[in-house]
Amino acid sequence: MALSTKATHQQTRDHNERLVVRTLYDLGPISRAEVARLTGLTRTTVSDVVSTLLDDGVVREIGRGPSSGGKAPILLEVHDDARLVVGLDLGEEHFAGSLVNLRGEIRRTVELAVDGRDGAAALALVFDLLDRLLDGSTAPLLGIGIGTPGLVDSRTGTIRRAVNLDWRDLPLGAIVAERYAVPVNVANDSQAAALAEYTYAGGDRVPNLIAIRVGRGVGAGLILRGALFQGDGSGAGEIGHVVIADDGALCRCGRNGCLETVAGMSAIEAQATAATGRPTDLVALRVAIEAGDRWALDIADAAGAVLGRAIAGLIGALDIQRIVLLGPVAELGEPWLASVRREAWSRALALLADDIQIDVAGPTTNVVIRGASALLVARELGLSLVR
Ligand SMILES: [Zn+2]
Structure with missing residues (x-):
């Protein structure tokens, strides 16, 4: 009693x-x-x-x-610097990590090249990164957040599958928590981005939002009623590998015609290269768009339209009004965004479409790092993200 x-x-x-x-x-x-x-x-x-x-x-x-x-x-x-959190972004070419304060402001960053490491060697690189970051840290550490490509079960911190790193059923969260004796959260990179948008939105925070990250991969992170929604198999928002072109190009996942093969960064760069006859990356494409080159505008329009159609499907399923776009492709700017909006609005149920807000996020660098830290910050501050 x-x-x-x-x-x-x-x-x-x-x-x-x-x-x-x-x-x-x-x-x-x-x-x-x-x-x-x-x-x-x-x-x-x-x-x-x-x-x-x-x-x-x-x-x-x-x-x-x-x-x-x-x-x-x-x-x-x-006091925003009273506690620090580590956010990691296990990207394809680099593993980057930062010490982040309670407002999501980055205090220190370390970046290490992956150089083709996978399996145990990639895990050792994670430890190396964390050791360097935590050396001489000035405030108590709340925990470590990790954003990684692939399918992640955030409830257990287990990476179910990360193709590039050759990790399968790796209990990364438990391994890191044991070594550093702090709480650890692991999320997929799109989900981490959604958490960053939600947690650090301040007075603009809304309970439901979709953040779509368009880089080499295309993925959505879903925040429903203030919590990250992962679905039954941790794959909620994995729109990048939904087949949209019956006879499309071969995808990294082994199938043909996934959304990623049309709307993703590699696909866009391949089209730009074909149009110019020389290697043309996103930056060069953006320059051509700004100069008003027809071929560049057409590529941006087509890539945006395909993504807009996928978004219309999400709106139909979830009726979420706030949609934020980020990642390298989102930096293509206005013609691409206009095309995304046009297709999403014209294909979603008209009654729902009226209130939809599709925008490109603010500066999108380090968004995965900030997102990875966000879950821990949200927990400490009681932002109702943790179920
Ligand atoms: Zn695929």
């Missing part, structure tokens, strides 16, 4: 603490009285919780705000 009462007290305390931190994270700097008003907690409870958070260093006082008659209130905010 006594035990269960104690447990309930502790739960209430944790709940109140998360509520206060979340309010300060999204709306600070504000006063204790304002926190009480916004959360519905009593002033005594807020003072009590804040004093613990001040001791922990997670929250800090930053002087007095404007007075509304009486004594000017002391303002509080979350």
Whole structure:
């Protein structure tokens, strides 16, 4: 009896603490009285919780705000550098890692070339990267987030299959957690990108969103009701390997005509190279688009249209209004984006299409690193991402 009462007290305390931190994270700097008003907690409870958070260093006082008659209130905010998180992006050519603060701001980055390593050698490279990052870190570490290509079961931190790294059923999360003694989250790169968009959106945060990453691969990360949705086999959002062209080109997955073979970066570069008769990458294509070259505009239009059709299907299934595009291909700019929008809007149910917002995310470099860290930040701040 006594035990269960104690447990309930502790739960209430944790709940109140998360509520206060979340309010300060999204709306600070504000006063204790304002926190009480916004959360519905009593002033005594807020003072009590804040004093613990001040001791922990997670929250800090930053002087007095404007007075509304009486004594000017002391303002509080979350101390963004009080805790750090490691975010890793296990990319195809490089493994990159950063120390990230509670706001998703990168404090230090280390990058190591993969040079064809796979299997155990690739795992050793992950350890090497983490050792270098954590050497001399200045604040307590909340945990390690890992974004990786491939099929990932985030609940267990297991990589079910990552073709390039030759990892199959690798319990990466458990291995890293044991070695570094901190919580570890593993997500696929598109899912990590969705988490970054959700977690660091601040006042613009919406409960449902789709983030689509268009690089060599094409994948969507789905945030439903404030939580990452992975589906029954961890593959929710794997739209890149849905076959859309019956007699299409051979895909990395072994089949023909996947979305990736038409809308992905390699496909776009191959078309640009064919059109110009010399090696033409995305950057050169973008220059040609900006110069108004017809062939370049046509390639951007066709690639965008195929993606737009896939998005219409997602909208029909989920009725999610906020869609964010990112990755190297998203940097193609306006003609590509216009084509994505046109096809998505014209093919989705008209009633749903009216409210859809499709945009290219802000600066998309390091989005996987920030996303990988986001789950841990969200957990600490009680952003209701963890089920
Ligand atoms: Zn495929």
